[in-house]
Amino acid sequence: MPADRLLNTVLQLYRSVHDDAKTDQIVGSTTSLLTTLSNPLNIGVLTSQLLTAPAIWNRRDGLRTSLRIIGIYNTAAIRVRDQGSEPSSQPHPHPQPQHPYPGYPRHLRLEEWTRAVAKGTDDRSSRWKHLLVLTGVLMGMEGNGSESRTLSSGLRNTLQQAVVTAANLALETVPRDGPLAAPSIVLALNYAFPLLSEVQRSSINGDALLPLSVQAITGDEGFQQGDFLTLINRDVHEVGQQLHWAPETPSFHRLQSLEAKPLMAGMGPLSKLAAFAVEHAANPSVVLGAHNALLDFSRSVMQQWRTNKLSGVDPSGEPLRLTPNALQVTTPVLWQTLQKILYATVTVLQAVVARSLLDSRLRSDQVAPGLADGTLRILRNLFFIGSRNENSAFQTYSFTYLTSLDVMARYPGASTAFLSSLKPAAHSSAGADDDFLRRTLDLFYLNVAEHLPLHMPTEACDELIVQPATAYLTQNSAPSSLTVQLFEASHSAILSVLACPHNSPLTLRLVPFYVDTLFASFPAHISPRQFRIAFRTVMRIVSPPFPISVTEPHLSETxxxxxxxxxxxxxxxxxxxxxGGDGNQGQQQQGEEQEQEQEQQKQKQKQKQxxxxxxxxxxxxxxxxxxxxxxxLPLVEDWLTxxxxxxxxxxxxxxxxxxxxxxxxxxxxxxxxxxxxxxxxxxxxxxxxxxxxxxxxxRMARQEEVMMSGAIAAEERTSKL
Known part of the structure; x- marks a missing residue:
């Protein structure tokens, strides 16, 4: 069909809504026309009509419609770019049509085509729709793994600037552009961001982008505030002693559809885009607003997970507690989504914490403790994810966690208030399966408490650290991965209290009980390494120059x-x-050489053991x-012997x-x-x-004798004579 007739047909089809098959046909025809039309005015008209076409925008496809627009112009730009690089543009003794369709003597030049598309983004359509078009063009021209730049430097800068300008203008009109505008802007920038220069990136309105990007992560187009967890709980049933979650259930289908959403597929880049907005937002209150939004989101996730039947299952007991379908099909998809929640949230949090160290308005004494408090609460709410299979063992998490602890430790009042609000209940040492989540949260509490006693009052240290930790020191439950971690965390928390010089009265009262507990725990509940570390720490505390060595000089020898x-x-x-002694499983190696090397390492490890x-x-x-x-000093010689x-x-x-x-x-x-x-x-x-x-x-040979560091061999030889 000639292009003019096809153009008229497509424009007619734009006016009404069609079924999926017909819509796909319209999209394909539009893409074809964008690459075959030789009149720039027709390309502009086609773009202008497409951005207002009921056939495209009146369907209930949500963000997939916006992704479709980006895809149309991305595909068209790739084809135009490839056509421009064909050798057919060279002079030929017998002129040939450059396009396979008859009647078209030439292709539009790359820059001419790009400008024609840009002219189609007129006042008849919203700015956020313009951003979709320009993003697709930029991706097709400069992305897709092309080794060499296609556009001239001038046009490239112009196109990048057009994308940023359209984004900033779209961000200004979001409230009146409808519900699809905000996620569409984030979607477009998520694709365009890697292709923008540093100068153009810095021109993006971070204040306006940050709340939209965080909403995209946590809202309907992202993790949906964790609502899928409530639906999952309805479909999890007990079958005998096991929990069953079938792949045919509505909740699993919803989880799969959630994973298929456009923004979910790019959640990693999206979280980095939000982190960039945190760094470049001019107003610190916008950063605090994003932080509060993440806190609300994590709280929602925790509340819904708390009521989920799966929350009471210890990972080490899943093969016995879950049916084969739940173990092998449904729950792996769930934990994949939960891992995305953790990684995306922590990526944004890391940017907030990093900025709080540099921004004087965020590191002030009025703001810093509250920010650290909120960050630790977010990490606590998501600790059921981070504690599983070492999901929190990545640098971004460590920086966010440890930096927040350092800030919190500087404020005794904030530290005391934080621990008071989260202090474990008196019955926390129970070991039933349904207490697994609560004990996981207690583990986070003890890990945090270990870092905070240096500036806290002695009474608060006793009530908020020693007493909760003591509950786990006196437990008699069977050793497991979690109980071992809780037990060792309790020891570390108590030792951190004992090591604080201002806690000497508490130390004097606590050391006998603690040492008795330490002996009673070894070796059933505590490893030789942990026992040695704990006892060595106690010995350091009761020895000079600590004050307790003056009041109780015989305690160390006792x-x-x-x-x-x-x-x-x-x-x-x-x-x-x-x-729980070794949580690192490692990745399965393949190939004979790797298997042999792995076997050799195992043999060396056995020999070392x-x-x-x-x-x-x-x-x-x-x-x-x-x-x-x-x-x-008076005891050293006797105790050496x-x-x-x-x-x-x-x-x-x-x-x-x-x-x-x-x-x-x-x-x-x-x-x-x-x-x-x-x-x-x-x-x-x-x-x-x-x-x-x-x-x-x-006596051994001279070269094999063991001597003290600094001993002089000649003197020893003389003495033997």
């Missing part, structure tokens, strides 16, 4: 005696690995050795070797300060320390 007496009767069997094999007894002796650098003798009481040579290696490491590595090292040198050389540590085996 604690050592407790460890020594227990080591005398401790179990000598190798300790078994604990649940054998070398570092520990029993309860050897772990306690290692604890004694770790405490040596913190002993008061006592520790060496206790070490020699380990009958198993395999168990004793890593303990001996650690003893030698403490003596020569510099862990002992100058005064204690001097005592150690004398003890090693003249008071029998060397024979105690190395045993009375035949």
């Amino acid at each position: 604690l050592l005696e407790m460890v020594r007496f227990r080591a005398l009767t401790a179990d000598t069997a190798p300790l078994r690995p604990r649940p 054998k070398q570092n094999l520990l029993s309860e007894q050897s772990s306690l002796v290692l604890t004694l050795i770790d405490a040596l650098p913190f002993l008061p 006592t520790t060496a003798q206790t070490m020699n009481g380990i009958a198993d040579h395999v168990m004793r070797e890593p303990v001996k290696a650690r003893f030698l490491e403490v003596l020569v590595s510099g862990e002992l300060d100058v005064e204690r090292a001097s005592i150690g040198v004398a003890w090693w050389g003249t008071k029998g320390g060397k024979d105690l540590v190395l045993g009375r085996a035949p």
Whole structure:
């Protein structure tokens, strides 16, 4: 069909709404006309009519209509760009039509075509529709992985500026342009943003863009405020002892349709676009508004997840608690969506936190603690996602979390208020499946509390940190991934309180109970490493220069005696690995060489484990050795001897070797300060320390002898003469 007739037919079809098949045919014909029409005026008319056509805009396709417009002009621009690079534009002795359709002697030049399309974005249509067209053209000309730039520098800058101008004008008229305008602007900028220069990007109105981009993430075109979680709960049913969520349910179909939405497909770039708007917004109140919107969104997600039956399932128990369909089909799609929620939210949060460090209006004492408080609440609300399979183990999350903790710790009042509002209930140490979410939130609480006691009043530290942590120290539930984390987090929280100098009265009262709990917990509920760290921290706290060493000078030796007496009767069997000890699964390797390398690594790891094999007894002796650098000076020599003798009481040579290696490491590595090292040198050389540590085996060769750091071999040789 000649282009003129096709043009008239398409313009006639624009006037009414059609079914899907006919609409697709109209879209295809429009794309074809945009690449075949040789009259720039006709291209302008076609564009102008398309942007007001009922056949396109009166359908209930939502944001897919806007995506369709971008697609039309993206495809057309690619074709025009490719036509412009064909060798047929070279002079030919026998003139040939440059287009396969008869009757068209030439193609429009690239710049001529671009300007013709731009002229079609006239006053008959809204600015946000113009943005869709210009974005499609820019993508077709400059994107799609083309290795070389297509447009001249002048036209490229003009087109980029046109996109930014259309965006800014569209942002100004959003309130009166209808519900489709805002998400369409965000959609267009999401595609155009990577193709804009830094200068053009900085011209975008960040104040207007930020609330729209956050709404696009959290609203109907994004995560829908987490409403899909409520629908899922209606379709999850108990089948015997298991939970069943079938793929045929309406909630799963809605989840799939949610994932198919245009903005969901580009959620990563969209969150970066929102982060850019945070950085370039001129008004800090707009940034605070976006932060509050994320807080409301995370709260909505948490509230709906709390009522969901799936929230009570421990990930380690999913194979038993979920039916095969729920385990393999439906819940993986759900967690994929939830991961997107976490990543998108944290990406925007990171920009807010980073700006709060640089913007004097956001880092003021009136604003900073509230901003840190809100950020930590957002992370807490989404911690059920972040704590699963190490989803929070990425740099953006760590920066956001740790920076907010640093800011919060500077404000004792804000820290106390934050912990008071979130303090776990007295029954939080229960271990039933339906308490899994609550215990997950308690884990976040304890992890945060560990960082805040330095400037908090002693009474608040006791009530808000020590008491909640104590509830988990006295639990008797079976070890699991979560209970192990809770137990170790409780120890860390209490130790952080004990380590604060202003908490000396509390420390004096708490240390006996804590040490008793520590001994009662090992090795059933706490690992050798955690036990050693905890005891070493206590020893540091009760030793000089901490004030408690003055009021209770014998406490440090009493604690050592407790460890020594227990080591005398401790179990000598190798300790078994604990649940949750290694959360990194790694990625499955493929290929014979990779499998062989993986097998070699496993063998090396097994060999290393054998070398570092520990029993309860050897772990306690290692604890004694770790405490040596913190002993008061009068006790150092005696406890060097006592520790060496206790070490020699380990009958198993395999168990004793890593303990001996650690003893030698403490003596020569510099862990002992100058005064204690001097005592150690004398003890090693003249008071029998060397024979105690190395045993009375035949003398080794000179080059294999173990000597204290700084010992002079010549003097030792002379003394032997």
